[in-house]
Amino acid sequence: MTPFLQILKGGADLMPSMAPYFIRATITDAVGIENDTLEIELDDEGGQIPLPAEDDELTVLAGYRETGVSLAGVFKVQGWSVTGGGGDAEVFAMTARAASLTQKGKAGGNRHWDQKTLKDVFADIAADLGLSLSIDPLLASRILPWLARWEASPIDFATRLAAEHGAAVKPAGGRLSVVERGSGRGASGAPLPVIRVNRIGSLGWQAEGEPRPRFSDVVASYHDPKDGKRKTIKHSTGRKGPVHTIIHPRASEDEAKEAAASKARDLTMQTGSASFTVTYDPAYSAGAIVEASGFRDGVDGRWVSETIETSFEKDGGAISVISCKAPPA
Structure with missing residues (x-):
């Protein structure tokens, strides 16, 4: 199938006019406030590319020509850069971020x-x-x-x-x-489509196991208004190691339980990372569970996607790099 990208400004598609200069466009879908980004690189030989206006709003649609496109994001221009010299091509790059963060x-x-x-x-x-x-x-x-x-x-x-x-x-x-975080669910509470990656057909991969941080339990404290005493609760990470203590006390037992459980999830997700390079699929979303198979022990299994960076190239190809963390315990 043929990857297809539209970049709209005020309802007009900019891609036809950019086509002679187009090098690549990269869309990053991220979990949390890291914020989604759009970067466009153009051939700027002779400095013919006009400078964009800050806060210009761009609507991006992406998909495949045979199956149609869907909204990939609405972005506002944040800045630009130009590079060249030493026999290298002159490149104009424009960066935009998700428009909702005003x-x-x-x-x-x-x-x-x-x-x-x-x-x-x-x-x-x-x-x-x-x-x-x-x-x-x-x-x-x-x-x-x-x-x-x-x-x-x-x-x-x-x-x-x-x-x-x-x-x-x-x-x-x-x-x-x-x-x-790490649940594989969207904001509606429904599971996001699982991303399945296999060594056969994979364009590249990397995985790392982190020896630290590894903790057996997380302890959080709270002030009990009934007797005026400071008390603690403990949440297991399911792993071996020392105890991690949350410094600041919480206002109630329930808040202490939630703080300990949250920290335990975060600590277990920091014990491994992986990235998989695959052919672009518009159904993939950051935050979805990744199921890897056919690679090797330590790589196969479940991961949690944190960012998906997709590059649409001049030659018509579209490749995604899915960066992951270990699943929570």
Whole structure:
């Protein structure tokens, strides 16, 4: 099949006019606030490429000519660069980031919540950002006795809050999406399509096992209002090693349990990494489970995709590099 890419500005497709100069376009789909990016590289021999305007909005559609295209993202231009000299080709590169992350998402501010659910809090943050909210139902109903945002931007506060609950937050496509990291689910709570990679047909792979961090348990503390004492809870990682202690105490036993479980998931995901280079498939999404087979012991099995970087080349090829972490215990 034939990879097909459209880059629209104000409804007009820029690809026909860029075709004579086109080298490649790279789209990165990432889990969390790392934010999706678009980079376009063009042949700038003679400096004929006009400079883009900052915050120009670009809508990208991608897929295959035979089966159609779907939305790959809406991006705003952030900057550009030019390179050349020494006999090398002169290249103009333009970088854009997901349009949903606006300047107001970086403004500081204060706010507090009493006896609210995660859904309530993230709904308020989404409203501050001018976005709608989509949150995994398994996260939405968690109750927070008290929570404060102090001199923090909405997006920084949302990122920290999500991390404390083993989640990732992402502004894209007019929504603030909150998903459980490593679960393989989308913000609706439904499983994302599994990515299956096999040595036969693979274009390349790499995997690494990390000897550290390896911990047997995570301990979190909380203040018990009934007797005024500080107490602790323990969550097993399912591995051997020392105990990891969370420094800051939580406001309740439930929050301590969630903090310990979240940290345990994060620690186990840091014990391995892998990347697989495959032919582009528009159904692949960052955050999906990757099932590898036919490679070798240590590579075969389940991984969790963190980023998918897809390059559309001048010769018409489209290749994706799927970067993964070890699955949570």
